[in-house]
Amino acid sequence: MFYIHCPYCAEQRSEEEFHCMGQAHIQRPENPEAASDREWGEYLFFRDNPRGLHQEMWVHAAGCRKFFNVARNTVSYEIFETYRMGEQTSVTAGTTAHGREGQVEQVHKVRRVRA
Amino acid sequence: MERYSVFGLIKHALSYHENWQKTWRSPTPKKEYDVIIIGGGGHGLATAYYLAKNYGVTNVAVIEKGWLGGGNTARNTTIVRSNYLWDESAALYEHSMKLWEGLSQDLNYNVMFSQRGVLNLGHTLQDMRDIQRRVNANRLNGIDGEVLDARQVAERVPIMDCSRNTRYPVLGASWQPRAGVARHDAVAWGYARSADRLGVDLIQQTEVTGLNIHNGKILGVHTSRGDINARTVGCVVAGNSGVVAGMAGIKLPIESHPLQAFVSEPLKPILDTVVMSNHVHGYISQTDKGDLVVGAGIDGYNGYGQRGSYPTIEHTMQAIIELFPIFSRVRMNRQWGGIVDTTPDACPILSATPVEGLFFNCGWGTGGFKATPGSGDVFAWTLANGRPHALAAPFSIDRFCTGSLIDEHGAAGVAH
Numbered sequence A: 001m002f003y004i005h006c007p008y009c010a011e012q013r014s015e016e017e018f019h020c021m022g023q024a025h026i027q028r029p030e031n032p033e034a035a036s037d038r039e040w041g042e043y044l045f046f047r048d049n050p051r052g053l054h055q056e057m058w059v060h061a062a063g064c065r066k067f068f069n070v071a072r073n074t075v076s077y078e079i080f081e082t083y084r085m086g087e088q089t090s091v092t093a094g095t096t097a098h099g100r101e102g103q104v105e106q107v108h109k110v111r112r113v114r115a
Numbered sequence B: 001m002e003r004y005s006v007f008g009l010i011k012h013a014l015s016y017h018e019n020w021q022k023t024w025r026s027p028t029p030k031k032e033y034d035v036i037i038i039g040g041g042g043h044g045l046a047t048a049y050y051l052a053k054n055y056g057v058t059n060v061a062v063i064e065k066g067w068l069g070g071g072n073t074a075r076n077t078t079i080v081r082s083n084y085l086w087d088e089s090a091a092l093y094e095h096s097m098k099l100w101e102g103l104s105q106d107l108n109y110n111v112m113f114s115q116r117g118v119l120n121l122g123h124t125l126q127d128m129r130d131i132q133r134r135v136n137a138n139r140l141n142g143i144d145g146e147v148l149d150a151r152q153v154a155e156r157v158p159i160m161d162c163s164r165n166t167r168y169p170v171l172g173a174s175w176q177p178r179a180g181v182a183r184h185d186a187v188a189w190g191y192a193r194s195a196d197r198l199g200v201d202l203i204q205q206t207e208v209t210g211l212n213i214h215n216g217k218i219l220g221v222h223t224s225r226g227d228i229n230a231r232t233v234g235c236v237v238a239g240n241s242g243v244v245a246g247m248a249g250i251k252l253p254i255e256s257h258p259l260q261a262f263v264s265e266p267l268k269p270i271l272d273t274v275v276m277s278n279h280v281h282g283y284i285s286q287t288d289k290g291d292l293v294v295g296a297g298i299d300g301y302n303g304y305g306q307r308g309s310y311p312t313i314e315h316t317m318q319a320i321i322e323l324f325p326i327f328s329r330v331r332m333n334r335q336w337g338g339i340v341d342t343t344p345d346a347c348p349i350l351s352a353t354p355v356e357g358l359f360f361n362c363g364w365g366t367g368g369f370k371a372t373p374g375s376g377d378v379f380a381w382t383l384a385n386g387r388p389h390a391l392a393a394p395f396s397i398d399r400f401c402t403g404s405l406i407d408e409h410g411a412a413g414v415a416h
């Protein structure tokens, strides 16, 4: 069980109140009609699936019902940061340099939310 | 290699079972093979076996980072059925079912395939309409199936609460009599032993760490024990498919999720079939040893930690207790998770890639154990011929760009 800090409610709440909505920061093609089948297929279906740092979108389904972003380690499940839509994360992957589980280097004032 | 038989058993009993041969060799990897298979789960081992047995390719290595069959093959709830909705998937899973029916004899290894039937329960009117549609589609495809009403379900499984007073009443079910369960470990070991006998090198404790690609062609793999060359490489690594695809710079339409299962303390025989419910999300059977095997739904987030989340345990147990109040006092012995490779249409990917000679067999997600023999056979054909087997062709990765998805989600596919 982990606890997630909702950046809108500004509260730490249990995992059960949230739903994960998959990879964050996916850009819809500017001009869908002009996109090739490959580009459109990639937009719809192809996803990052890293072993390590992952940026994903969650929704506070049983709370404020707002969408927000989470930077999380997919092996240890540690949450490094939660941040609002439209913002960028301050967490970057030090990835393989720190071993194969894709550990994460924290840059500045990361809000730590632990399992 | 010595054949297993009742006479062998008696002979070895006389020498106190101290002289059994090793089941397979532990060879040092050669410099080069005709075909390398990455991943020594059931699918990888079956691929190697059929390559050698059916398609004459014996210079084959299976490279496994841990031990044979220690991935999802060892972690699944072993349900085998072929009652899928769409023609493409029905053909693939039914091909597998036919191979299951002769597998113990073919491998000279008891895989304990037990055709005790599978019930897929319906709890709403829409569930029942979907079940009717699916059973009709199955029968048109020559796959056995019946639609049962609540009374017939209650007759088959008297300990299940089929009354109308439950939160999600059982309205009926689909019933596939030829479906059932098999012994997961035995499947991996049986394929491994037979592949080894035909000359396949099974290389354990060796991780593939990179792919050697030159001018768009695969030349071999980098491993934790040095480089090994091959012009054809088949990648069969389930939950780690995205990681290996990344080594070739390829992105897949796959997300890896934890999926968990539980076993109880052993009980006297009480459940002689398999019961699954997509609606309340739980499924259950009883092993020959007596343990109840219970499976859950996937965790909602991507994950590689081989454990499952607590809310899912609670949710699954609620579903099982609601269906089987008689099990409310049963204690669970063990709980574990595997990493399943889910695709957007709940169907596998059996495909060539932009890299010549590199093929992927993945995306089996929550339900690939049942497909082990069929997947191995069609993937072996694909590797031997360098182009997709007719049954594999619809499962090409291109379908995510052409739009011809094979959507098994609604029909049967969420669970197993």
Ligand SMILES: Cc1cc2nc3c(=O)[nH]c(=O)nc-3n(C[C@H](O)[C@H](O)[C@H](O)COP(=O)(O)OP(=O)(O)OC[C@H]3O[C@@H](n4cnc5c(N)ncnc54)[C@H](O)[C@@H]3O)c2cc1C
Pocket (backbone or CB within 6 Å): B038, B039, B040, B041, B042, B043, B044, B063, B064, B065, B066, B067, B068, B069, B070, B071, B072, B073, B074, B075, B076, B077, B078, B079, B080, B206, B207, B208, B209, B236, B237, B238, B239, B240, B244, B259, B260, B261, B295, B337, B338, B339, B340, B364, B365, B366, B367, B368, B369, B370, B371, B416
């Ligand atoms: C809890 C649970 C319940 C399930 N229940 C059912 C069910 O009832 N019925 C059903 O049909 N299916 C079920 N499944 C799904 C089924 O288990 C899988 O689809 C199937 O076993 C996949 O087999 P595989 O051989 O492809 O993968 P695996 O058995 O996972 O084998 C892949 C292998 O690749 C190896 N590997 C990974 N990366 C590397 C690398 N870089 N180098 C070398 N080796 C590597 C791994 O160590 C692993 O041994 C279930 C799965 C789970 C987790």
Ligand SMILES: [Zn+2]
Pocket (backbone or CB within 6 Å): A006, A007, A008, A009, A010, A060, A063, A064, A065, A066
């Ligand atoms: Zn909130």
